[in-house]
Amino acid sequence: MSSPKPPKKTHSVVPGQTVTLEQVAAHAGVSPSTVSRILNGTAVVSPAKKAAVEAAIQELGFRPNPVARGLAGGRTMSIGVVTQIISSPFYGEALLGIEEQLEQAGYVPLIVSGHWRDVDERKALQTLLARRVDGLIVFAGRLSAADLLQEAAGLPLVVMGRQVQGPQAFSFSFDNRKGARLATEHLLAQGHRRIAFVMGDPVHDDAADRYQGYLDALAAAGLAADPALLTQGDYTEGGGLLAITHLLARGQSFSAVFSCNDQMAIGAAHGLRRHGLRVPDDVSLVGFDDVVLARYAMPPLTTVRQSMLDMGHQAAKAVLDQLAGRPPQVQLPAPELVVRDSTRRLAR
Amino acid sequence: MSSPKPPKKTHSVVPGQTVTLEQVAAHAGVSPSTVSRILNGTAVVSPAKKAAVEAAIQELGFRPNPVARGLAGGRTMSIGVVTQIISSPFYGEALLGIEEQLEQAGYVPLIVSGHWRDVDERKALQTLLARRVDGLIVFAGRLSAADLLQEAAGLPLVVMGRQVQGPQAFSFSFDNRKGARLATEHLLAQGHRRIAFVMGDPVHDDAADRYQGYLDALAAAGLAADPALLTQGDYTEGGGLLAITHLLARGQSFSAVFSCNDQMAIGAAHGLRRHGLRVPDDVSLVGFDDVVLARYAMPPLTTVRQSMLDMGHQAAKAVLDQLAGRPPQVQLPAPELVVRDSTRRLAR
DNA sequence: TTGTAGGCGTTATCAC
DNA sequence: GTGATAACGCCTACAA
Numbered sequence: 001m002s003s004p005k006p007p008k009k010t011h012s013v014v015p016g017q018t019v020t021l022e023q024v025a026a027h028a029g030v031s032p033s034t035v036s037r038i039l040n041g042t043a044v045v046s047p048a049k050k051a052a053v054e055a056a057i058q059e060l061g062f063r064p065n066p067v068a069r070g071l072a073g074g075r076t077m078s079i080g081v082v083t084q085i086i087s088s089p090f091y092g093e094a095l096l097g098i099e100e101q102l103e104q105a106g107y108v109p110l111i112v113s114g115h116w117r118d119v120d121e122r123k124a125l126q127t128l129l130a131r132r133v134d135g136l137i138v139f140a141g142r143l144s145a146a147d148l149l150q151e152a153a154g155l156p157l158v159v160m161g162r163q164v165q166g167p168q169a170f171s172f173s174f175d176n177r178k179g180a181r182l183a184t185e186h187l188l189a190q191g192h193r194r195i196a197f198v199m200g201d202p203v204h205d206d207a208a209d210r211y212q213g214y215l216d217a218l219a220a221a222g223l224a225a226d227p228a229l230l231t232q233g234d235y236t237e238g239g240g241l242l243a244i245t246h247l248l249a250r251g252q253s254f255s256a257v258f259s260c261n262d263q264m265a266i267g268a269a270h271g272l273r274r275h276g277l278r279v280p281d282d283v284s285l286v287g288f289d290d291v292v293l294a295r296y297a298m299p300p301l302t303t304v305r306q307s308m309l310d311m312g313h314q315a316a317k318a319v320l321d322q323l324a325g326r327p328p329q330v331q332l333p334a335p336e337l338v339v340r341d342s343t344r345r346l347a348r
Numbered sequence: 349m350s351s352p353k354p355p356k357k358t359h360s361v362v363p364g365q366t367v368t369l370e371q372v373a374a375h376a377g378v379s380p381s382t383v384s385r386i387l388n389g390t391a392v393v394s395p396a397k398k399a400a401v402e403a404a405i406q407e408l409g410f411r412p413n414p415v416a417r418g419l420a421g422g423r424t425m426s427i428g429v430v431t432q433i434i435s436s437p438f439y440g441e442a443l444l445g446i447e448e449q450l451e452q453a454g455y456v457p458l459i460v461s462g463h464w465r466d467v468d469e470r471k472a473l474q475t476l477l478a479r480r481v482d483g484l485i486v487f488a489g490r491l492s493a494a495d496l497l498q499e500a501a502g503l504p505l506v507v508m509g510r511q512v513q514g515p516q517a518f519s520f521s522f523d524n525r526k527g528a529r530l531a532t533e534h535l536l537a538q539g540h541r542r543i544a545f546v547m548g549d550p551v552h553d554d555a556a557d558r559y560q561g562y563l564d565a566l567a568a569a570g571l572a573a574d575p576a577l578l579t580q581g582d583y584t585e586g587g588g589l590l591a592i593t594h595l596l597a598r599g600q601s602f603s604a605v606f607s608c609n610d611q612m613a614i615g616a617a618h619g620l621r622r623h624g625l626r627v628p629d630d631v632s633l634v635g636f637d638d639v640v641l642a643r644y645a646m647p648p649l650t651t652v653r654q655s656m657l658d659m660g661h662q663a664a665k666a667v668l669d670q671l672a673g674r675p676p677q678v679q680l681p682a683p684e685l686v687v688r689d690s691t692r693r694l695a696r
Numbered sequence: 697t698t699g700t701a702g703g704c705g706t707t708a709t710c711a712c
Numbered sequence: 713g714t715g716a717t718a719a720c721g722c723c724t725a726c727a728a
Contacts (some may be wrong), residue, residue, distance in 0.1 A: 020705055031715045036707060044557040045713065063478050067424060068705030070415040071720045075707095086447060086658075087440035099461060108475065111459055113447060129455065130411045237644045266644050273646070296585045296614050298621070298646035309435075368721060379699045384723060394697065415719030419704045423723095 019062040028056035030174035039064060070132055077317055079127030081111045082121060082138045089291045090235075090261070090308055091139065094160075097312020098137060105320050107134070108200040114141045116234075135319040139203055156322035157316050162205045170318050170328045174311065176288075177208045179304040180213025180337030181220075183258055183286045184336055186302070188221050191346035192256035194285060196229040198243045198268055210260050212287060228252055233264045240267025248275050255283060255346050262294040262303055269342070270295070284343040299341035306332060312340040367410040370550045372461045377406035380562035387412060402666040416478055427667055428476030429459045430469060437610070438656060439487065440590075442508075442613045445660020446485060453668050455482070462489045465548075473499040483667040488552055492652040504670035506663050513539050515530055516675045521658065525555045527683030528561025529568075529646075530604055531634045534650070534685055536569050539694035540632060546579040546591045546616055548608040558608050558636060576600055581612045588615025596623050603631060604692050608641040610635035617645065617690070645691035655681060 022041075025032045037043045037088050038053050046055075056062070070076035079102055081093040098109055110133055114121035121143040128136065129151070136152055140161030143151070150165045156309070157237050159165070159171035187195050197214050200207035211230075231247045233239030240259060247254075248271065257272070259265035265287030269279050278287045279299060287294055287303035294301040310333060318328035369387075373380045380396050385391045393401075404410070418424035427450055429441040446457055458481055462469035476484065477499070488509035491499075496507070496610055497514045505512070507519035517670040534646050535543050545562050548555035559578075566573050574608030580596045588607060595602075596619070605620070607613035612634030617627050627633045627647060635642055635651035642649040658681060668674035 021707095026708085032706080032713085033708085037714090041706080042707085043713075046504070049714085063474075065480070066478060067418040068478050068720090069414060069707075071419050071722090072706035072708080074720080076415060085444070087437065087444040089435065089437055090441070092435035092437070092440050096433070096461070099459075100436060103718060108458065108460070108479065110456065111447075111701095113444070126411075130414060131456065132413065132415050217710055220705075239642065262401060269646065270648075292585065293614075293641055296618060298617065300618075369723095370721075381700080381724080382698065382720080385698090388723080392697070397698085414720055416704095417723080419720085420722040420724085422704080574727085627717095675706090 003297045008147070011266045014179060019060045021062070021064065024053065024056045024060055026060045029053040032135075034220075036257035071118065074132070075134050076132045078110050078131070078133050078201050079108055079316070080109045080125070080133035080136045080304045082114050082124045082128070082136070082141065083111060083127070084114050084116050084139060084141055086111060086113050088263075090237075090263070091290060091291060092310035093291065094139070094312035094315070095260045097309040098316045099312075099348065101316030101320070107320070109137075110111060114139075114143075116142060118142045122151060129153060131156070135321055135323055137315045140206065142203065143163050158318045158321055158322070158328070160311060160315050168322065170322065172314070172332065173206060173209070173317070174306045174332060175335050176209035177213040177216065179306065179337075180210035180258070181306050182213075182335055182337045183302075184214045184217030184308045185220075185260065186339065187256045187284060187286060188223075188345065190256075190284065190343060192275060193223065193346075194226070194229060194243075195258055196227075196231065196247055196254040196256040197255060198264050199230060199232045199258040200235050200264075201232070207260055214258060224283065225328065229254055233260075234269070235261055235263060237263050237267035237270075240264030241271045242267075245267040247276075248272075256285070256343070257283060260288055262289045263293050264341075265301055265303070266293065269301075274335055280342050280344040286343060286345075289337055294338075297342070302340045302343040303338050305333075305336045305338050354513060358679035368409070369412065372401065372404045372408055374411045375408060376400040378503035386646060392570055397503075414427070422478045423478070423482050425454055426456045426458050426479070426481050427664070428473070428479070429457045429482045430460050430462050430472045430476070430484070431459060432464050432487060432489055434459060434461050436611075436638060437641060438574070438611070439557065440581075441639065441656035442487070442660035442663070445657040446660075446664045448658075449664030449668070455668070456576050457485075460630055462487075462491075464488045464490060470495065470499060477501060477503070483669055483671055485663045488554065489568060492552065502668055506666045506670070506676070508659060508663050509640045516670065518670065519584065520662070520666070520678050520680065521554060521557070521682060522654045523683050524557035525561040527636065527654065528558035528687075529565045530561075530683055530685045531650075532562045533541035533608065535604045535632060535689065535691065536565060536571075536606075538632065541571065542574070542577060542602040543604045544579065544592075544600065544602040544605055545573075545576060546605060546607040546612050547580045548583050548612070549580070554611065555608055572606075579603055581608075581615070583609055583611060585611050585615035585618075588612030589619045590615075592616040593622075596620075604633070604691070605631060606636075608636055610637045610639050610645075610649060612619070612650055613690075614641065628692040630691050632694075634691060638686055641687075642684045645690070650691040651686055652686045653681075653684045653686050657669045674677050 025035045110315045112124040121141045135156040137158045145164045164171040231243040233243035287301045290303045290305040294303045314330040321328040361665045371520040373383045378522045453683040454551040460472040483504035485506045493512045505517040581591035635649045638653040642651045669676040
């Protein structure tokens with residue numbers, strides 16, 4: 001057997017190394033506290049020592065240990081993120097936005113899924129708290145606002161898609177009602193009168209708001225909403241397929257469908273097709289969110305643009321703001337209808 | 349109306365609390381080390397004390413602090429995961445699988461994106477190492493195997509989609525070559541002879557392997573591959589669209605397209621449609637992966653099933669195995685062709 | 697089997 | 713400004 005080759009020391013920068021702050025201090029001829037102060041900007045130090053320390057850090061390739069920092073200072077430089085289903089393109093885009101934004105500030109997202117289940121969300125929050133995350137970003141789920149606030153236990157909290165009032169809670173939503181109204185008005189303007197609505201779980205504010213926007217548009221046009229045209233799904237393609245199938249089985253007739261999100265819209269398109277109804281020739285279809293697949297659906301889906309990437313950015317910015325003691329601010333884009341090929345004027 | 353129900357306090361369990369191991373020890377009348385031993389199964393303790401400690405843990409609602417554990421014991425109970433793009437449905441499904449599996453073992457994934465960029469992957473690994481993750485799961489990226497191994501610095505490492513040899517590295521791939529051969533054979537069996545291939549970046553083993561499978565099938569049928577029918581994309585819908593557009597611009601004629609992944613296949617379908625070519629009437633189309641959108645594409649996409657959820661499970665199991673000192677084992681499903689509606693017999 | 701003591705790498709609180 | 717000196721919450725020899 002050959003002799004084990006010693007790890008080549010590039011200077012002293014070796015991956016997996018364990019250069020400590022103490023070593024840096026020794027190397028620079030100062031005390032550990034001084035190094036710490038320079039690292040955190042906690043106090044003013046003399047330029048000379050500062051330079052020496054910075055040189056030592058460079059030379060030794062020192063990186064502060066977040067774990068130790070977490071224990072000592074209580075800051076882990078990580079933000080807990082509660083999504084519902086990590087594999088969903090909807091959440092995926094938002095997570096990307098969050099990650100991008102946090103990275104710049106040296107934070108890392110700790111992502112845990114709630115699976116749309118009360119207990120799982122609660123467990124997720126507890127896991128995150130146990131891990132001592134510095135802040136929380138939560139996507140609207142099933143947990144009550146009160147429970148959410150209680151579990152968050154005073155940590156900076158940003159909630160997307162639901163209003164939550166609390167001392168350190170900041171919540172914001174896309175203007176779902178307006179967006180849904182836009183979508184419905186578009187269909188109305190094309191002459192559609194019997195517009196089916198595929199709702200999400202009304203427990204969620206966004207689903208309820210979008211339904212409200214649909215009603216708004218109908219009312220403004222002097223139309224009454226036909227409850228028989230209302231159906232519900234679980235935000236997935238399969239759910240949309242099921243919902244539209246039920247509607248058709250009930251023998252309802254309609255010339256357009258407005259779905260609470262793109263994924264269900266795409267499922268609905270399949271359901272319609274199975275019943276010999278073509279989109280948009282026989283039935284116009286509008287989604288919501290404008291996830292990537294909306295553009296590549298066949299036909300490309302008319303939808304309401306809600307950039308989840310942007311929402312993710314905003315959410316991350318908001319926690320970061322709270323962490324920095326700044327009042328969180330978000331710049332939400334106005335709802336915008338993206339007209340593609342899944343809608344057309346009602347042939348009379 | 350009834351009075352607001354007070355949050356049921358289960359004993360003294362309050363979210364955000366900070367019950368320490370020391371308090372548990374005091375409560376149970378034993379030393380901290382004993383509690384620690386019980387928690388970790390490090391040594392045998394008397395049943396009596398064990399019971400007392402467990403009762404105390406229950407009553408106080410104690411949860412060990414992973415941060416402190418990480419500092420003291422060197423185990424953070426977190427696994428670093430390097431994906432390329434977190435928002436991609438492909439990675440999303442795998443992440444879901446990883447998360448599910450890790451959760452059962454009390455581990456949490458720390459997900460960082462490499463964005464298909466050498467530098468970002470390296471940085472991702474460094475971030476993960478700095479955070480003292482206990483193990484690493486890496487999706488094939490652009491970083492060389494040597495660099496990968498060096499950055500991983502001896503940590504248990506599981507690599508998916510690329511072969512990496514190393515003392516503590518374990519890598520596995522789906523049988524891409526076989527899968528691609530299956531897909532191509534399917535098209536050949538339907539009479540197609542001019543089959544375009546939309547490749548991914550050949551730097552990646554899976555892309556290269558799938559191309560090889562395509563060549564295998566062609567060769568077995570006594571056909572030569574026409575280089576003019578080869579095009580390349582970046583795994584996204586947009587990339588597939590572009591790739592097929594280039595191919596058509598070059599004036600190539602073909603009756604079928606095999607795409608390296610589903611997303612590019614869907615983009616390709618759009619490109620074909622724009623040129624007045626219908627799928628499958630004019631051109632048959634096969635994808636690879638069988639992500640959710642394949643089923644809901646229009647027409648539903650014939651593809652090679654590769655359950656990323658399962659791959660995620662396997663990867664997580666493999667790191668867990670390594671962590672437990674067991675030799676990692678994975679059970680990979682055999683490639684399977686899922687025939688849907690995007691392919692049809694060549695009309696002659 | 698069980699307890700004591702020291703240490704993991706930083707930050708924070710004191711004095712100087 | 714700067715440096716000792718405690719924590720932070722847990723693990724792990726070592727001793728008993």
